[in-house]
Amino acid sequence: MKGVVAINPGGADQLAYVERPKPTIEENQLLIEVHATAINRTDILQREGKSGYATNPIIGIEVAGVVVDSSDPQVSTGERVMGLVNGGAYAEYAIMPAKRAIKIPNSLSFEEAAAIPEVxxxxxxxxxxxxxxxxxxxxxxxxxxxxxxxxxxxxxxxxxxxxxxxxxxxxxxxxxxxxxxxxxxxxxxxxxxxxxxxxxxxxxxxxxxxxxxxxxxxxxxxxxxxxxxxxxxxxxxxxxxxxxxxxxxxxxxxxxxxxTLLTPRSDVYKAELSEDFSSRVLPLFENGRIQPIIDTVFPIEEVQKAHERMEANQNIGKILLKVR
Amino acid sequence: MKGVVAINPGGADQLAYVERPKPTIEENQLLIEVHATAINRTDILQREGKSGYATNPIIGIEVAGVVVDSSDPQVSTGERVMGLVNGGAYAEYAIMPAKRAIKIPNSLSFEEAAAIPEVxxxxxxxxxxxxxxxxxxxxxxxxxxxxxxxxxxxxxxxxxxxxxxxxxxxxxxxxxxxxxxxxxxxxxxxxxxxxxxxxxxxxxxxxxxxxxxxxxxxxxxxxxxxxxxxxxxxxxxxxxxxxxxxxxxxxxxxxxxxxTLLTPRSDVYKAELSEDFSSRVLPLFENGRIQPIIDTVFPIEEVQKAHERMEANQNIGKILLKVR
Incomplete structure (x- = not known):
């Protein structure tokens, strides 16, 4: 599969969409076929080699997509989910801890869903x-x-x-x-x-x-x-x-x-936050009282432009990458 | 009655135990016949004219004594109480908002009780x-x-x-x-x-x-x-x-x-804190698992020495004034 890495720590020109091993799940994990992902400021820090806690060379911390493999009996393959991942989001496939999976309301597209988790x-x-x-x-x-x-x-x-x-x-x-x-x-x-x-x-x-x-x-x-x-x-x-x-x-x-910082927090914390969010906030997306705010959608091949747009502070709402 | 004021803003030598009008209660207040009071650092700020929120010229923010007049049906005259007051503690009589009154456990003397509220x-x-x-x-x-x-x-x-x-x-x-x-x-x-x-x-x-x-x-x-x-x-x-x-x-x-600072907080806050404290902590005084820590007891006429001792950081626990 393909994923985005920084060839060397540095500017947006270092980003490349390259062939990487397809990940496989361990206990309590999901394999997500990624449809869309989104840009966050922490991704820029990782690109620059300043993040300190990123271990996955593939950049990105949130995805929306379809579950294609699951080791958690509560989440089935075929489900549409969004949520935080421990790196590896700018890619065709990503691993998500199962307890962080948030079901995507039927009313939302994958791009709309990818604009939700982190922010x-x-x-x-x-x-x-x-x-x-x-x-x-x-x-x-x-x-x-x-x-x-x-x-x-x-x-x-x-x-x-x-x-x-x-x-x-x-x-x-x-x-x-x-x-x-x-x-x-x-x-x-x-x-x-x-x-x-x-x-x-x-x-x-x-x-x-x-x-x-x-x-x-x-x-x-x-x-x-x-x-x-x-x-x-x-x-x-x-x-x-x-x-x-x-x-x-x-x-x-x-x-x-x-x-506070969200990204370095524990799996348990992120799972509890995702669960509380699902029960209190998801209904407001379903009835349209809250909406994801999308600035632009770039094909993942144009990831450099996406990073440049965030660094110019031009965006209103989320900058997304469409993967498939 | 007599009470301690600072003749001019300044050092401990400005403190004097002088004749002052005896206060009278309004709604939801108690008149306390003060038996003992205690020194706090905020008293030193008031003496120096730096406190900013003190309105009573008589110094001091906590007392232990006997209720001699009450406009609250839940507190009777004759009860032994301790608690925070809005200034006026270094005196023969002081006004206490009724909801701040904490009953003194039978096992404690007035001096021991005066070492409790503020700290x-x-x-x-x-x-x-x-x-x-x-x-x-x-x-x-x-x-x-x-x-x-x-x-x-x-x-x-x-x-x-x-x-x-x-x-x-x-x-x-x-x-x-x-x-x-x-x-x-x-x-x-x-x-x-x-x-x-x-x-x-x-x-x-x-x-x-x-x-x-x-x-x-x-x-x-x-x-x-x-x-x-x-x-x-x-x-x-x-x-x-x-x-x-x-x-x-x-x-x-x-x-x-x-x-945080306790003294400038609202009546409601101090009342809720005093009530929660009474139910959770007073039993531990009654059974002796917690004890008031008394450094020294000065007669109120020696209030200057009491302030000097606190300013020298010599004390272990509370410095008290015995009023009667």
Whole structure:
């Protein structure tokens, strides 16, 4: 079979779709005939040789496809599933731990399904498992046009009726955020987001921040958070090193700051998250209240273009690879 | 009646026990004839004019005494109670919100009772409400000889059978910590605590840190914490400003950092905490498995000496004032 690897650690030009051994299943695993997969920022780190925990030379962490071999009696061959894999997603076949398989609703195509697992599981995990978002609370979502951003906006509105405040860097991205349910949209290139947040929350600040940005927004995020607010750190697109952190401020506002990454977590964690997600969120896809947001679909042979598009921050929603 | 105020913001020499109006109760309040009260670090901040949220000129936030007037049908006059007050504790009479009153077990004197509320409620709140300490987990408690430290050691052993690691700065303090149940005691002046923590936790680090120290221990606390560890920040004795915080580290270890202060929290919060504490912890005082740790008892007229002793970090456990 064929799969995408980085010939040498480096740029998108290092990606190649090459012949690789077809994997075989062990206990509690599924062999998936991959129909579609999706690009994530962690894939870029792996391509650059910076990921630290990737062991499979084939890139990619999520797939949608058909089960063609199973060692778990609860999952049959022929089933349409989506879910997280431990690497190896950009390929004709991939191995999935059986307990992570999420059944694809009949209403969704394989491409639509491939746009779901990583970003919706991450958004669900950060909003609810870590961020404990409650009805009537408010949440600030940075990078509102990103894959996780577009997923989080929908979940926060549909599961919690929370007040959703979003930042993004273009009018077009903000328009999509509003269509998905965002109550307040802020163009960070034109407005001071912390001032808008204060204005829209009667000076109190938000209950929860989903922070993909890190260092460059540190002070403004602190200004934006409410007393007893939760601050979930899931990315450092704006830099990793904060020059000065004032601990008395963290105590005075009783802030809870939690760092998280989904990909390196355990099989057990991912299985429990996938199961909870299936029962609470899948029905909302089935009745159309939540939708996967697709930016572009590239044939897998054009994987280099797909990576370049993500690195240019041009996408609104997910960039997909069609495998078959 | 008489109460202790700071004549001018400043040192312990500014404290004076002076004639003040006797307070009267409003709805849902108790008037307490104070028998004993205790020194807390927040009292020193108030004395220095740095507290920011104190409104009562009489210093002090906890008392033990007898109810002499009540507007709450659930609390009768004549009852022996202890609990947190909104200032005004260093006095012959103090007002307590009725829902914060904790009945004093018959086995305890007023002085023993006055050594309980602030430090045991803080330790209980940080270990369990915020820190979510579980059986078989490990906890690192800095300033093990302090009031909160000696309370936290006992709670973590008696409620959770957790592995308890403590730091302190003298052999005598460490000996008391061991007697209270600490499994590992580390003299921070002679040992690198992060190395001892790693050794005693098989390289994994601790599940929970109670951090009274802040900036000066930041890096070593990070080295000491386990993946998915909780880090509760409740003091900045070692400085408030951390230079260069690496957010990727917080994400990689999935650290949850929570700042907290008990005194400025709401009436509702303190009432719920006092109630939960009464049902879960009071029985352990009654059967002697947990004990209040008293360092010294000063007559209230010697309040200056009591503050000086705390500022010299000489105490093991609580410094009390006997009022009558």
């Amino acid at each position: 919706f599981l991450t958004a669900y995990q950060t909003l609810y498992w870590i961020g404990k978002l409650q009805a009537s609370e408010s949440v600030l979502i940075h990078a509102g046009g990103s894959g996780v951003g577009t997923a989080a906006i929908q979940l926060a509105k549909q599961l919690s009726k929370a007040q959703v405040l979003v930042t993004a860097g273009s009018a077009n991205k903000l328009k999509v955020c509003r269509e998905l349910g965002a109550d307040v949209t802020i163009n960070y290139k034109e407005q001071d987001f912390e001032e808008e947040v204060k204005k829209e929350t009667d000076g109190k600040g938000v209950s929860l921040i989903l922070d993909f940005i890190g260092a460059s927004y540190w002070e403004r995020n602190y200004q934006s958070i409410a007393v007893d607010g939760r601050w979930v750190l899931i990315g450092v697109l704006g830099g990793s090193t904060v020059e000065k952190v004032r601990l008395m401020d963290i105590m005075a506002k009783r802030v809870q700051l939690t760092g | 045991f409620l803080t330790a209980y709140q940080t270990l369990y409400w915020i820190g979510k300490l579980q059986a078989s987990e490990s906890v690192l408690i800095h300033a093990g000889g302090s009031g909160v430290g000696t309370a936290a050691i006992q709670l973590a052993k008696q409620l959770s059978k957790a592995q308890v690691l403590v730091t302190a700065g003298s052999a005598n303090k460490l000996k008391v910590c061991r007697e209270l149940g600490a499994d590992v005691t580390i003299n921070y002046k002679e040992q690198d605590f992060e190395e001892e923590v790693k050794k005693e936790t098989d390289g994994k680090g601790v599940s929970l840190i109670l951090d009274f120290i802040g900036a000066s221990y930041w890096e070593r606390n990070y080295q000491s914490i386990a993946v998915d560890g909780r880090w509760v920040l409740i003091g900045v004795l070692g400085g408030s400003t951390v230079e260069k915080v690496r957010l990727m580290d917080i994400m990689a270890k999935r650290v949850q950092l929570t700042g």
